[in-house]
Amino acid sequence: MKINEVTEGTVRPGYATQDNPTTTKYAAIAFLLNDHAGKMDMKDDNQLKMSMTINKVAASIEKLNSYDGPKNLGDIAKAGDTTEKTVKLLLNFGNKLYDQKGDIRQGNDAPDDDTDNEFDDGPSDDEIARQADDRASKRRR
Numbered sequence: 001m002k003i004n005e006v007t008e009g010t011v012r013p014g015y016a017t018q019d020n021p022t023t024t025k026y027a028a029i030a031f032l033l034n035d036h037a038g039k040m041d042m043k044d045d046n047q048l049k050m051s052m053t054i055n056k057v058a059a060s061i062e063k064l065n066s067y068d069g070p071k072n073l074g075d076i077a078k079a080g081d082t083t084e085k086t087v088k089l090l091l092n093f094g095n096k097l098y099d100q101k102g103d104i105r106q107g108n109d110a111p112d113d114d115t116d117n118e119f120d121d122g123p124s125d126d127e128i129a130r131q132a133d134d135r136a137s138k139r140r141r
């Protein structure tokens with residue numbers, strides 16, 4: 001993932017869908033950044049400010065490619081009350097986290113995974129119907 005995908009990408013209104021791989025990756029990066037910010041040691045003011053900045057930038061990254069979301073790094077920086085340089089550093093850090101951990105989102109945040117179907121291991125409808133017929137014929141006797 002390159003920074004110019006954010007700065008030069010075309011944004012169509014309402015296009016923030018989970019089937020867009022770029023949007024999905026940036027949403028996962030935003031989740032990882034939020035997770036990291038929450039685990040920071042916030043005993044001093046600098047750590048607290050950094051955590052708040054990371055949260056604001058992550059929230060903006062999450063809205064990337066949406067109708068009312070940021071359109072470029074400048075918009076993300078403005079929403080996060082920081083500089084474009086800091087946004088680039090956070091995106092690079094988020095990419096490193098993503099490369100290490102992958103997409104760790106759970107529940108409604110996670111993209112749909114159609115390759116894992118929990119119903120594949122069970123009997124088919126025909127098998128269930130056959131078993132029901134067998135049981136019914138045994139009860140009639």
